[in-house]
Amino acid sequence: xxxINKNLxxxxxxEFSGVAGSALRFYEKKGLIHSTRTSGNxxxxxxxxxxxxxxxxxAQSVGFTLEEIxxxxxSLPMNKTPTKRDWExxxxxxxxxxxxxxxxxxxxxxxxxxxxGCGCLSMKKCQLLKPNDFVQKQGIWHPKVNQ
Amino acid sequence: xxxINKNLxxxxxxEFSGVAGSALRFYEKKGLIHSTRTSGNxxxxxxxxxxxxxxxxxAQSVGFTLEEIxxxxxSLPMNKTPTKRDWExxxxxxxxxxxxxxxxxxxxxxxxxxxxGCGCLSMKKCQLLKPNDFVQKQGIWHPKVNQ
DNA sequence: ACTTGACTTAAAGTTAACTTTAACAATTAT
DNA sequence: ATAATTGTTAAAGTTAACTTTAAGTCAAGT
Numbered sequence: 001x002x003x004i005n006k007n008l009x010x011x012x013x014x015e016f017s018g019v020a021g022s023a024l025r026f027y028e029k030k031g032l033i034h035s036t037r038t039s040g041n042x043x044x045x046x047x048x049x050x051x052x053x054x055x056x057x058x059a060q061s062v063g064f065t066l067e068e069i070x071x072x073x074x075s076l077p078m079n080k081t082p083t084k085r086d087w088e089x090x091x092x093x094x095x096x097x098x099x100x101x102x103x104x105x106x107x108x109x110x111x112x113x114x115x116x117g118c119g120c121l122s123m124k125k126c127q128l129l130k131p132n133d134f135v136q137k138q139g140i141w142h143p144k145v146n147q
Numbered sequence: 148x149x150x151i152n153k154n155l156x157x158x159x160x161x162e163f164s165g166v167a168g169s170a171l172r173f174y175e176k177k178g179l180i181h182s183t184r185t186s187g188n189x190x191x192x193x194x195x196x197x198x199x200x201x202x203x204x205x206a207q208s209v210g211f212t213l214e215e216i217x218x219x220x221x222s223l224p225m226n227k228t229p230t231k232r233d234w235e236x237x238x239x240x241x242x243x244x245x246x247x248x249x250x251x252x253x254x255x256x257x258x259x260x261x262x263x264g265c266g267c268l269s270m271k272k273c274q275l276l277k278p279n280d281f282v283q284k285q286g287i288w289h290p291k292v293n294q
Numbered sequence: 295a296c297t298t299g300a301c302t303t304a305a306a307g308t309t310a311a312c313t314t315t316a317a318c319a320a321t322t323a324t
Numbered sequence: 325a326t327a328a329t330t331g332t333t334a335a336a337g338t339t340a341a342c343t344t345t346a347a348g349t350c351a352a353g354t
Contacts, residue, residue, distance in 0.1 A: 009300080009301085010300085010301070011300065011301085020342080020343075021300095021301085022342070022343055022344080023341080023342060023343085025302090025303090026341070026342060026343090030341095038350085038351090039350095040301085040302095040349075040350045040351075041301085041302065041303095041349080041350080042300085042301055042302075042349095042350065042351080043301080043302090060341095062252050063210045065340075065341090066340075066341070067340090098252060101252065102249060102252050102253070105209050105245060105248065105249050105252075106249070156321095156330080156331080157330085157331070158330070158331085167312080167313075168330095168331085169312070169313055169314080170311080170312060170313085172332090172333095173311070173312060173313090177311095185320080185321090185331095186320095187319075187320045187321075187331085187332095188319080188320080188331085188332065188333095189319095189320065189321080189330085189331055189332075190331080190332090207311095212310075212311090213310075213311070214310090
């Protein structure tokens with residue numbers, strides 16, 4: 001049975017986090033996570049790394065790339081449990097980015113709604129679905145819609 | 148100067164939509180868009196294809212993969228201007244999927260907020276940041292936070 | 295001590311969504 | 325008519341985010 005507070009092996013971290021060992025090694029190469037080594041060169045992870053990995057997972061699930069996540073997490077310390085301030089900094093930054101993304105989605109959703117609601121599909125008004133002014137001016141964008 | 152309602156060449160479609168010609172050919176191979184051919188085998192696009200391409204762009208911008216977009220758009224006719232019903236079917240389907248995505252993001256955002264608001268970072272309560280029960284039970288998940 | 299299972303690395307393979315290249319054909323402008 | 329531009333294909337290259345493989349090393353149980 002596992003001891004509390006021992007350093008975790010890669011397969012333990014993999015099991016707990018649901019992230020494949022190969023991916024953990026890959027993340028480490030990218031500088032996203034960190035491990036220490038045993039005398040025999042095997043990786044050992046501090047338990048705080050689990051939280052960091054969970055954050056990475058969540059960030060990915062909402063569409064952040066690993067490069068973006070590196071930026072999001074760069075102010076979170078690797079080796080110590082983050083302080084409240086560390087955490088706040090990261091969470092605020094992340095929330096702002098999330099808010100951005102959501103605003104864009106809401107905009108798209110609203111415009112779609114407009115298109116559906118209106119009889120002629122609102123193509124003339126729909127900012128979303130006009131590739132550019134040229135098309136609009138040439139009148140090739142919104143031909144008659146078959147009813 | 149371009150005539151209204153003529154069939155569009157690939158470079159015209161590319162200019163209007165902002166999508167590279169190579170991407171348009173790629174989309175066609177995937178079955179996302181459609182073109183007719185001149186006697187000399189060059190592609191010509193109906194203007195309604197511009198709207199379809201714009202839809203593809205927008206869908207991609209909110210994180211749908213091309214495979215997902217193929218599914219979203221499969222009930223939109225390729226060769227004719229879509230009817231109101233065609234359009235409604237697609238828009239409703241798409242809106243539902245968007246709503247799903249947004250709900251997930253909101254959930255994540257809320258949980259992040261909880262983590263920030265609480266003194267101990269709410270790790271024990273935060274569903275989001277617990278990889279699984281095991282970790283929680285072993286007490287390795289939420290070690291003391293440095294203040 | 296020894297065997298089995300877990301771990302290590304480097305390098306090659308995978309999928310998505312394209313782009314680039316090469317070699318050649320069709321259109322358009324003069 | 326001819327040059328310049330635009331288009332065609334197939335095949336190889338690109339980036340992200342990994343996985344798989346190969347060949348060898350370490351750690352744990354008996």
